[in-house]
Amino acid sequence: MNEKDIENMIEKKNLILIGPPGSGKGTFTQELKQFHYESISTGNLLRENLAANSFIGQECKDFINSGKLVPDKLIFKLIHEKIKRTLREKTPFVLDGFPQSIIQYHYLLRLLEKEDMKGRCCFLEFIIDDEKAINQMISRLFCLKCHQIYNNVTCPPLKRNTCDKCQCKLVRRSTDNRDDAIKRLKVYRKETKPILALAKKNFEILKINSNFGYNVQLYINFIFHILCTSNNNPENYYDKI
Ligand SMILES: [Zn+2]
Numbered sequence: 001m002n003e004k005d006i007e008n009m010i011e012k013k014n015l016i017l018i019g020p021p022g023s024g025k026g027t028f029t030q031e032l033k034q035f036h037y038e039s040i041s042t043g044n045l046l047r048e049n050l051a052a053n054s055f056i057g058q059e060c061k062d063f064i065n066s067g068k069l070v071p072d073k074l075i076f077k078l079i080h081e082k083i084k085r086t087l088r089e090k091t092p093f094v095l096d097g098f099p100q101s102i103i104q105y106h107y108l109l110r111l112l113e114k115e116d117m118k119g120r121c122c123f124l125e126f127i128i129d130d131e132k133a134i135n136q137m138i139s140r141l142f143c144l145k146c147h148q149i150y151n152n153v154t155c156p157p158l159k160r161n162t163c164d165k166c167q168c169k170l171v172r173r174s175t176d177n178r179d180d181a182i183k184r185l186k187v188y189r190k191e192t193k194p195i196l197a198l199a200k201k202n203f204e205i206l207k208i209n210s211n212f213g214y215n216v217q218l219y220i221n222f223i224f225h226i227l228c229t230s231n232n233n234p235e236n237y238y239d240k241i
Contacts, residue, residue: 014086014117015094016108016203018196019126020188022133022140022181024210026149028126029096038082038091042098044147045078046070056081076107087115105195109202123203125196128210130185137181141170 015032017025029039049057050064056077063070079098086093099105112118128136139152143163150157150170157163161170175184199205 014092014121016099016121016123016199017094017096017126018123018192018199019208019210020128020130020133021184022136023126023128024136024208025096025126027151027155028124028208029094030149032094036091038086038089038093039096040079040082040086040093040098041096042075042078045082047147049078072103072107075104076111079108080111083111083115083117087117099192099195101191102194102198105198118202121203123196123199123205125205125207126210127207132211133185134178134181137176137184138178140176141172143168143170 015037017028019025029037029041033039046057046060046064050061051057056074060070060074060078063074075098079095083093095108099108109118112121135153136151139154141150141152141157141161142148143150143166145168146163146166148163148165150163157170162168163170196205
């Protein structure tokens with residue numbers, strides 16, 4: 001399969017990533033950019049809209065400034081606008097960090113049905129052992145300027161604490177410590193993981209095992225191969241990676 005074949009195939013599916021924090025969703029999303037995937041993450045959408053001082057950005061700002069969580073209603077608006085834009089631009093998208101709850105899942109389902117996109121979406125479930133996920137989270141670094149994620153263990157920057165792309169300083173989030181990591185895993189299990197049982201009824205779900213590390217490029221080729229080969233059960237291929 002050459003690169004052109006892969007590009008033609010991936011136009012057909014948008015990807016929705018579900019998995020515990022530290023399971024490699026962010027890295028995977030970054031790798032998809034080389035296949036012209038548009039990454040949609042609520043964190044980045046918020047940052048973009050705040051920086052552009054858009055109408056929704058201004059509404060969100062009031063909540064952020066008063067230390068409150070941005071309500072689902074506004075997050076939904078941000079997601080919907082962005083998905084509509086990818087539709088107009090005919091760009092496949094990858095959703096990372098949304099949906100995080102059953103309520104958000106139902107919203108997303110309605111939105112995809114409304115835009116006639118349900119059949120063009122597929123879920124990827126990331127699987128990782130708790131201890132490995134915790135280690136990933138506490139060794140994570142990110143670039144303040146371009147948001148590129150690094151990991152001191154699995155994908156360190158070329159130069160210590162410096163972004164490969166823009167040479168800016170890399171920082172660790174204050175929340176990337178062991179106690180917070182454990183809390184986030186618990187929240188994932190309680191709030192987010194139950195989505196998968198519902199999603200099974202409406203979408204194809206492919207599993208990605210992050211426990212042993214994998215060659216992302218190879219995995220992406222593999223996933224698109226499965227998505228584009230009808231009547232193949234992904235589970236049959238699972239052990240071959
Ligand atoms: Zn950078």
